[in-house]
Amino acid sequence: MILLDTSVMVDALTGRRRSRPVLQREIERGERLILATLVLYEWLRGPRLPHELASQEALFPRDMAIPFGPVEAAKAADLYTAVSRPRGREVDLAIAACALCWDATLWTLNTKDFNDIPGLDVLGRA
Numbered sequence: 001m002i003l004l005d006t007s008v009m010v011d012a013l014t015g016r017r018r019s020r021p022v023l024q025r026e027i028e029r030g031e032r033l034i035l036a037t038l039v040l041y042e043w044l045r046g047p048r049l050p051h052e053l054a055s056q057e058a059l060f061p062r063d064m065a066i067p068f069g070p071v072e073a074a075k076a077a078d079l080y081t082a083v084s085r086p087r088g089r090e091v092d093l094a095i096a097a098c099a100l101c102w103d104a105t106l107w108t109l110n111t112k113d114f115n116d117i118p119g120l121d122v123l124g125r126a
Helices: 006-013 020-028 037-045 050-059 070-082 090-101
Strands: 002-004 105-107
Touching: 002 006, 006 020, 006 037, 006 050, 020 070, 037 050, 070 090, 090 105
Parallel strands: 002 105
Antiparallel strands: none
């Protein structure tokens, strides 16, 4: 299972859509790709065009996003105390917590934001 970071959503579904072929290959391979509600929040707050929102909804319906609940919140708090520079990274730590709680690999294009998180399996490719 792969949890998508916002960076992948933006890169795959907007502009030149560079990550779209890799995303498509993963889907065709039968890989389970998921979004966390926090990623959905970051995605939706950006300036999105109607066709981008339609693509997101077709691939990753908002009602299927995994929640950021009490278990994920506790894990994120643990990560906050475990990393050396947590300030300003609260959402990234919360997304990482979702990946860890759901036993998912995190696919991000910003691997440096996650490389110090203990136990997190990070996939970084475009």
